[in-house]
Amino acid sequence: MARIAYQVIFFALFLVFLINPNLAGAASPPVLPDTLPSLGTVKIAPNKHYKSQGLHTFIFGQHWRNVWTTPIEVPILDIRKFAGGLEPERKGGGFQTQSLRLKGKNGIVYKFRSVDKDPLKMMPEALQKSIVADVLQDQISSYHPLSTVLVKPFTRALGVLYSEATLCVLPNDPEILGEFNAQFGGMLGTIEIHPDEAENHSDSFAGADKVLGTHKLYEKLISDNDERVDGEAYLKARLLDLFLGDWDRHYDQWRWAGYKNGKKRIWQPIPRDRDQAFARFDGVFPWVETQVVPQMNNFSESYPGIWFLTWSGRRVDRKCLTAIDKKTWKRVAKEVQAVLTDSLIHEAIQTLPTSLQNEEAAWLEKALKSRRDHLLEAADEMYRIYAAYVDIDGSDKDDYLEIVRLENGSVAVRIYKMDKKEWEKKGKPWYSRVFDPDYTEEIRVYLHGDDDKTVISGDATESIVVRVIGGEGNDQFYDQSYVYCCGFFRSSLTYFYDSDPNTYFKSGANTEINREILSTPPDLVEKYERTPRDYGYELWYSVDNLWATYNSDFGLMLGHGARLERYKFRQSPYAYQMSIKGGYAFGSEKYELSYNADIRSFISGTSLRVEAQTTGLAMLNFYGYGNKSKINEARDEDELYETESQKTTVSTKLIIPASPYTVAFVGCDYKHLNIHFEPTLNPDDHEQTYLNLNRPKGVYENQNISLYAGFSIDTRAKNVLSSSNEEHLSFEWRAPSSPATKTAACSGYFLSLEGRYFPNALKNDIDFSKLKLDLGTYIPLPLKLSRLALRFGGEKIWGPYPFYEAAYLGGQNTLRGFRLQRYAGDAEIHAGCELRLYLSKFKFLVPISFGPLAFSETGRVFLEGERHADAWHTSVGGGLWFSFVDPSYTISISLGRTVSEASGLNTTAAYLTTGFTF
Template structure:
């Protein structure tokens, strides 16, 4: 009897819990279907509309294949008539929408929007679009077929888009996910990230079609999107490729609703999944508490029936505080970044891997204890930060100004996820592993407390900056659910470099604050926006003064100012100074940072800079993009300014921000080296100026531009870029400094003129762009044009050297694509019974220029000596790209001694 009562009690509890979830107030109902171009007598669309009209707030999503290869009007018009009474209808392209290429997609968008109230997303030729479906629901629509298309077949595929390559697409998707944190995020795209469709033999081994689930390009798409989504919360993917009904629970929920017409087979999935080969649709009910339920309806026996119902996301059911918080806190707290055990290493370990600043991480320092609701008048957490290493929170005060709360202890997992596992979500799998511990120890190469001195140094030389302050932040009620990952450790709090802080004097009180991506778009748009080159050069020289090599694009924000004539200029705001004064000592670490090209930028801070080329490798492409008009005189002026303005007293004052507990010989040594590097800054500036100007990349605008290239005596070349009455650039290059120039016309009907009979001309490569460009090469020496073969071009002089191929990567501007090469020398050590010990060396030289597949050319030379025979061998291999388009040529040779 007791057993029966227990079962009844459990059943009652489960029923009550389920009823509670399903009975929450519905914020919005979303009806999902796809493949409506061939819908049949089941009347899926008509039933959806009748049900949607019974809901207070509803949306209908048609996720792909709403058209067929036949007449557009004939296929889509009946659907629009049925959908006309719906509150909101959104069409999303599938693969059939791409039958006539990107222009066909635009025609479909225009027709739908001209003949109905429906929306077509993504719109305006973009591959991704975000759209609010309410205060707490974010719809992110993706044109997945855009990603899967062979872009070499579409000359103008991204003509009107701000996203010009797939890398930018992933960045935009990640940004959209980050900005929507705290909401229910629906990612709608035709192709699913998970499927239970029966694949068949060819599909299982990959096949050749981009529609195959195992296709390489498709696999990259779904793996990257899934990995990004798993790093967030409350993300649901909804798709329509499968002509059936599916629910896949998975690590990220996947809903497939493509059963509006013809059907295809589907297999059973894992426990909790659902699969059905019947006509039907899915209704998502999103409750006001964040709960999401999926209701599957199928056409059976002449009517629609609910065949499956599941909770996709549970709502906010937390009614109990998960933490007991202290009521009283001391004014200061003694704390360290790492435990003493984690920073205690043997003498042999230190010899091999270095001392670094490991002691700083294990030493306790006294920091002010703060409660966020009383700091700066009261701060509230807004969302998590998105850095690749830092664990951070965005905070906001009562006036709307935002700040960043960043833990001094960096996240090894975030670093690995962003750099090593972009297509696989690792979560906490590596926590506590050898990899995790090694990377945590490698982080000790950066000084954790020197970021607090940068503000004082920046003020002295006139560089914009944040003002970080060290705090100990305990777990506290205001952190809410963020207490799971934040609190009870050391943090810095500084201004968030964004538009909520435009009144900040240390940011220059601008009219707006832009990201680097925004600035690059503004520069290329019309030529009316420019970067303040003197202030940027000063900021870059300041990077070199500090030894801060990690200056990639996201480490910069830009203060925007508007002139009375309508032009704009942007001044840099550097941020995230984690790598200043780094220390890469230890036999193995110092060897690796010299041998491996990707690590050569990591140089131990000293009064000299070992290699400006490798030190500047992260922002090198950005420097090429932003600095064109400034000669050595400007670099000399800015280096002299820093040398004159940064006094020894300024250095002493700035370093007062270091906690007392870690002051001592190490900090004093940094100050001495800083003074020495300041004194050497002019030589460093000269070395980088010469390296930066050896190769140049120049762009026009998205409008029609006139490029006039004049060959002058003594190896000089004048380049003028004009647009109507606006001068974009007027600069003269010298062969003594500049060896090669790439010129990109971008969009618009550009006109390129090469004239003059000067001697020793600089090599120039001109990439026209997307419109009918005119190439008037009156002097054809050392100049070559690149453009699409299937695009109309006007080549005045038929003797002009040219390379006309349908190659999207070659013919489109990517500011990260620059000319560079590197050498790598590696030792060879092996042993075998016949030859004894093999001692040798391998030398690799790889060059990357405009034409690549995937490099321009590569040489490899091997030399080895054998102790048992006193013999030796020499071998050579070379590979040269694009002897014919997409065809490389390789050569090998081997010589061995007689013995």
């Protein structure tokens, strides 16, 4: 339940929140006049409603509230004189910023952007009138309202191409602004030249002959090897991002200006939207938020982890920084640091209005100087991140790829234009870099279209893994290299990928060839932004890994865990995932620890699961065998029938997907049950438990191994009524949804069948086997979100078995209301139905749908030799369910009552769970 609450609220809150002067043909950044034609000035606070103190500030953060609530003197823009007169064209489409495009009589397009933000349109409609919306709006105070103005002196000094913004207020002018006057008239914002996308335009931004968005730039770079990004200019811009603490630099935060230089066109970066520069996430709530979404970095005097500070921009970085080696990187970092002088930082602070020249301004100046002093260390960490796994793009022209493995372990990569007649390189390389094994683990080169040739040569004692991925066309691959370190069990260091039947391969001693055919992404966003991660690892251990549950058998249980995922090339969604978690049940005073691994790289297209667990909650009770087992009224039930045991299991399972919703599996388990009982048998001792008095088979034979196989079909995930369910429709097979999400389904079904064999081994002195079935379906009802859930299950055992392997009934998973493991036998069957009705919706922090539920469950066990035991054990109950925002985030509370307890002592049990019981 705790995990669901964190995911709902923090996901919503998360939503809130260079040019090279020596380049021939490059233009200077466009500069607005420092003094705009105005209709006078006005004193206005960016947003006085962000003022707070005391507990609110402690919980939600001080942020930049003092800046937001301090009145500043701002010019009122004379839109009739500026740029010869402005005419509004249309509203912008930003997620939070309100913007208006205006065209001047000089032919230039300008953009007015609001200083304050409106996060409502980023939120689901169900949240827009909730307290979450109020909190989200309040958290806008984490932005510095004048960040775009503060950035201006730094971009000018570094020569970074940037659309400079000037602070102003739009006038109330219905005649000029027309339909936009109601929204924008009197609004505080900034005016800037809009770097619009344009293939060819005489009035293009900064004199560029073309201006493109990021994805169109990628397509342009691939289409022609004469199209290049100025990597050093981009690196300058990114180092400035680190310095400013601007963590939100995704692909749409950039435009690209192209300048012809002979046959080549060089592309300069144009960073946009500096709203997240200097963002502060202090306070309890924002701190927790940054634990869940770690790329939301708090601006301070020191740098946070560079991995997360650069995370939002990682995809653009990995495209545009591949040609820069360590020496060049360090030189550019020193150049940037040298420009960021004390006087420049002071000049930037002085651009703030007089009323803001206070202690916070002094702190900001001090923080910027400290970050400048440590910029080289931050730059070095950034280099290590992007040097580890490098993706290099060829082009759709004929390319000649030359890779040389050097004796010291380094690898030289050069890409030339190719003479198609001779299939040889020509001219100088248009890409060249030497990779150091101290920094680089893998190099991937994508050759794309047309006919290409790859030649890998050189001998070395150790080297870097190289992957070359061919594209359309008749390609040739030659591996003439040799790496001595691999020994007798030689591993591959060169990988060639090409599915074209006309491709020619010549392998070497360390070569592996892959002809797998991959599907083509449907659009540019899928192609460049939603590709599975294929490098590095990720570790989650924050508050998002908390979990909680409750039932009458073991009381409240709280736990925490951590999860590690390792990513590798073409291993989706990961190469392996490992998790460890632990919890403590306060009612039974017992603990549980578990380790789980999901290995996808063992056999392609399968999942190898390795699990280990030790728990005191697996075998809580033993009441004896059969349907007629009685409860002794003279003894305390908890003391008499409780078992003191600790079960330890180690399991391996191979899962083989047959379709998006069907899998087969085979596996092997080891189990050890450590049972605590008195060494002597004394029936008159009232401290003796039922288990100790009867000592069934298994008290001493407490170890076994088992082999099992089965299959399961589960169509529930795709039928959850959730706005974010699209991920379940693709066959990525990533354990597509949690059990809590699946049980919230409104239609669909699940079926699981498993057979298990226990051989005569370890302390199991005779073999036995069992078969287990679980089946359920969901029938939608006419009333919104209402459904009838049905389930049926059973288990059958053949051969003598230890008591802890019996077929049990009772507890949350079979018969609610009955104590856990109330009945035991050679076999069992159980069935249940649960009516889940939608009643209404209300708002408390978030929109909450809720309704009643009612259930009836029945079942019985079978025991060889038991006579006149045809009684069925039935329970009934009801409760409430609550869905937060949508049914994917559901909790249910229920009470179950037995109506046919064999002993006549009917019991009641309570349950609180994420999702539903089934």
